[in-house]
Amino acid sequence: MSGFKELIKRVKGEIREVNVEQARAAIANGAAIVDVREADEWADGHVPGAVHISRGLLEQRIEDAVKDKAAVVVAYCAGGTRSAFAARTLAELGYTNVVSLVGGFGKWKEAGQPIVMPATLSAEQKRRYSRQLLVPEVGEAGQQRLLKSKVLLVGAGGLGSPAGLYLAAAGVGTLGLLDSDVVDVSNLQRQILHTNASVGTPKTTSGAATIRALNPDVNVVEHNLRLDSGNVMDVIAPYDVIVDGCDNFSTKYLVNDAAVLTKKTVIYGSIYRFEGQATVFTPGAGPCYRCVFPEPTPSELAPSCDEAGVLGVLPGTVGLIQATETLKVLLGRGRSLVGRLLTYDALESSYREYKLRRDPKCAVCGDAPTIREVTDLEWSCHFEPKPVPVGL
Amino acid sequence: MAIEVQLPSQLRPFVGGAAKVSVEATSVGGLIEALATQHAGLRDRLLEPSGELRRFVRIFVNEEDIRFLQDEKTALKAGDTVAIVPAIAGG
Structure with a gap:
């Protein structure tokens, strides 16, 4: 049985990776951006225009977020490991043009690329709107939109x-x-x-x-x-x-x-x-x-x-x-x-x-x-x- | 042939309270004329003194506005449903 190191090496061999400059160019050309990190990481800032689907929900939610399986999709996480696994999962789901950002959001920020700080809901707001936050068509982004x-x-x-x-x-x-x-x-x-x-x-x-x-x-x-x-x-x-x-x-x-x-x-x-x-x-x-x-x-x-x-x-x-x-x-x-x-x-x-x-x-x-x-x-x-x- | 006409609540008192009536007609114009003749009071509500359909009353044949069909000349066939929908302003 191979350990984690062998696994990630094999996965990275199966997917395509891009650096910050290549990701930026792909995004400028209309690529979809998927942030596969957890909600608290997303709340600390993300790439402008990205959709947030934590890796655990990727298989269930990606087809609603990105309908065109031939579209260029840039997946990123914090450092490039989770997004590598995510890229392989997306390929298994039939997406043919997925790339993973090497170095993830960390490298993106380091390179001075623009980021967005999402307005976050307070703990009380999360409780108040919890039943509609659970509805994928609303979610936290939708709730923010309603509040504005x-x-x-x-x-x-x-x-x-x-x-x-x-x-x-x-x-x-x-x-x-x-x-x-x-x-x-x-x-x-x-x-x-x-x-x-x-x-x-x-x-x-x-x-x-x-x-x-x-x-x-x-x-x-x-x-x-x-x-x-x-x-x-x-x-x-x-x-x-x-x-x-x-x-x-x-x-x-x-x-x-x-x-x-x-x-x-x-x-x-x-x-x-x-x-x-x-x-x-x-x-x-x-x-x-x-x-x-x-x-x-x-x-x-x-x-x-x-x-x-x-x-x-x-x-x-x-x-x-x-x-x-x-x-x-x-x-x-x-x-x-x-x-x-x-x-x-x-x-x-x-x-x-x-x-x-x-x-x-x-x-x-x-x-x-x-x-x-x-x-x-x-x-x-x-x-x-x-x-x-x-x-x- | 008998065509079913759905009436708004404003017009129901003129047909004895019914929500729909059946009218023999082969065109929308013929149907309106038949309705106006058979039920006293409807003429004034549906038609201008000139005989034109009032502009605040819409007539739909099978969900389509007759203004985007052939207006009063729109032909009717068995099974068609005609609905009269007036402007209302309650809030």
Whole structure:
């Protein structure tokens, strides 16, 4: 039986090794970089652009991280031994262009090559987010991404409540809460950010307090105002994603136009009685709200104005679809609802999906847009759903 | 031939509360006209006074928007499902 020395000698004979300069050139040409060290070593700094897969998880995770088996892969560890074994494992998995960095991260640093110090989660954050850190699609890098993300919730009501609570719980680092209303007792049937004690106080104050109590990691920004053409551009500027949970058409069109003009993604949701709609509008990747509904419903035909009601649990379902889509967009994971309108009928227990397409004639995102700046709609239809009558 | 039409909750009161109705039609235009004729009140909700389809109402045939098919001229065949999806603004 051969000992370790013989084994490593044999393995190094079977793989290809590169020095720092060769690794740097390969990386500049688009090679994938895999750091096979342990998490604590990764946390002390790593090669920019590297993915971290500790050697023990390599076989399970590499195919998600590097899909092209013909791609050039630079594997490294601290000194070049573990990466040599890793390179052989990758060859066994069918990767044909794997190289191992001689001298590893130590030599890389010594040569003065750039390194990245990853922001690390505190011990408390590791406990708080442990269940989603275990999800490979999130992991520590994804959690860091969420903590750095900024999401604006337009409306702290039926949709904004569940979306806000779950996005806060998931550790979205900055949440803007925008609403100009005060909490009314009739809101509490569905607007679960608020409590009996907050009746009469601004929804932004009440919602911010609830979110801060849930997760101190979240920086809550209160926007106690009604969006209009004069303030919308400044309000949305700092945010990555906008969750549209507003209750009126004028704000929906305003948010849409502002988002298209600034190329921001809107996570759309809307509810009526026991039916909900959700989709994702990403400028450049699919349609916008005006592509789907070019003109607002005239107020005399919008039953939402006076005769509407809503089943209290419905905004919970729709708001959580919005929260889910928001997390997917922020993490860059999965297949979003871009180009698909999802409808949910609570009474029928049915979900349906319709194709949405960008309209080349769209007034704001079409080929020859006529809307080049935001304007206020002349009319406004304030929709304050009333409880669904008993017996529905 | 009978085509199944899925209705949003706003329009259900006009058809006695049903979530879907069956309509004899061979085109989307014919289907809308038949619906508007059979159920008082639907015409105003679905059509402009000029007879054009209202711009805040989308009609989908088998999940595809008729604006990207042949609009009201879109032909219907047995087994097709038509859905009426209006803009809603509750939050």
